[in-house]
Amino acid sequence: MLATPSGIPACPETGRQHRLAAQLTDMIPGAVTIRVSLTDPSQAWPHPHASAKGEGEGGETVALSRTTARVTARWVLRVWPEADWTRPHTFDLADATLIRSDLAVGRGR
Template identity: 70%
Template sequence: MLATPSGIPACPDTDRLRRLADQLTGMIPGASTIRVSLTSPQHAWPHPHAIVKDAAGRTMEVSRTTARIAARWILRVWPESDWTHPHTLDLADAVLTRSDRVPAADRGR
């Protein structure tokens, strides 16, 4: 991506993140969040894995192919993230957060 003289990218990545969230929403209607990790329960080695949830927080059934495609797309858009830990993409905000951290208020419950 080209940069302006100030060093700021000429085209902000926010458009790219929003497009990905829109594509995933179109591919998985009703999805609210997608949790991505490289720890698939079916494999002993690192493997893209996604869990899709609706707005109520219920896990949605998606095909293995759809889950794998969604996970790979998210991994490619955020390559700088520490993928040794799971992350959750909020499709409404197009924001990726590390999802293995538990807020202090929720510990011990």
């Protein structure tokens, strides 16, 4: 990553996360959280996969095309390469945070 003359990275890491949240909010209207994993239910081999939940008590599933699901998952994977991707993670679009889905309180798996 390029640095400014002061030595500060030109693109702070939190900036990437917030930009990704803004892009996904525009790309997937109505989505509040994105669940990302390497297990696509329609594939036998591991593939990046994402599903989106909307607002509401139960969090209605937001329909994603296969391409959108895969692109979304890849974008999230690239922003957090250090995460343990053997487990699914949930990306909260409101505050641009990523937590392991099995640790998320009040959210479905």
